[in-house]
Amino acid sequence: MGTDQERRRAPELRVDEWIGPDGQPLDRPVRLGDLGSGFRIIFCFQHWCPGCHAHGFPTLRYLYDRLADSDIGIAVIQTVFEGAEENTSDKLRIDQEKYGLAVPFGQDVPPEGRDLPTFMEDYRTGGTPWFTIIDPEGAIVYAGFQLDPDALLEVLGVGR
Template sequence: MSMLEPQAPDLRVQKWIGADGESTGPLKLSDLGSGPKILFAFQHWCRGCHVHGFPTLQRLHSALSPRGVGFAVIQTVFEGADENTFEKLRVNQLEYALPVAFGHDEPLVGATLPTFMEDYRTRGTPWFSIIDAGGRIVFSDFHLDADRIVKDLELV
C-alpha cells in the first residue's frame, strides 16, 4: 500500500436505504461487487451537490454501472442536521433516478465529523471517492472529470 493509494476502509455508516427506498442494514464495500466502486458524499442542502455533484454521478452511473462498477451515495451530516435528514435520502434518490443504496452518516457520540468524512478524509460536499478493484482509493476530491473517469474505468 502506497501513500498515494491507501487501502479503502470499510464503511461504518449505519443508516441506509436500498435501491428500492426501503431501510436496510449497514452496507459494506463488498456489497458493491468485486470491481471498482464510486462513493459520492453529499448534503441535501448543498447547492453544489445538486448543480454539479448529482449530474456528474448520474453520468458515471449510467455509463459504468452496466460494466460492473459499484455505487453508493452517502449524506455526510457535518452541519445542518435539521435539513440534511434521513428522509431526504429517498427524495434525492428519486429526484436523480439513482437506483443505488443511499446512506445517512451523522457523527458518532463524541465525534465532530461523520464516519465517512473521518475514514476517507473528505473535506466537504460534493465529494467523490473512487476505489479500484484492488480496494485502493485512487481518487478522492470535490470535482472530477466524468468523461475521463468513464474512459479510464472502461479500460478496467
C-alpha cells in the same frame, strides 16, 4: 486520476443507516464488498448543498447512465457535518428519486462525542460534493470535489 490520498487502502464503511436501491430501509449496513469486487464510486452529499445539486448529482447521474451494464458499484452517502436539522435521513429517498439513482443511499451523522461523520473521518474528505473512487484491490485512487466523468470512463475502459 489521483490526489494526495492515492493508493491509500479504503477503510470499511461504518455508516449504519441505509436505504436500498428501491428506497426501502435496509436491515443491515452496506459494506464495500456489497458494492462488488470491481471499481467502486462513493458520492458524498448534503441535501442542502447547492454544489451537490448543481454539479455532484448531475455528474453521478451521467456516470450511472454510462455504467449501468458494468460491474462498477455505486453508493451515495449523506455526510452530515453541518445542518443536521435540514440534512435528515428522509432526504435520502427524495434525492434518490429526484436523480433516478437505483443505488444504496446512506445517512452518516457524527457518532456521539465526535465532530465528523464516520466517512469523513475515515476517508479524510473535505466536504461535499465529494467523490471517492476505490479500485478492485481496495485502494483509494481518487478523492476530491471535482470529478471529470469522461476521464474516469476512459480510465475504466467504459464507452460514453
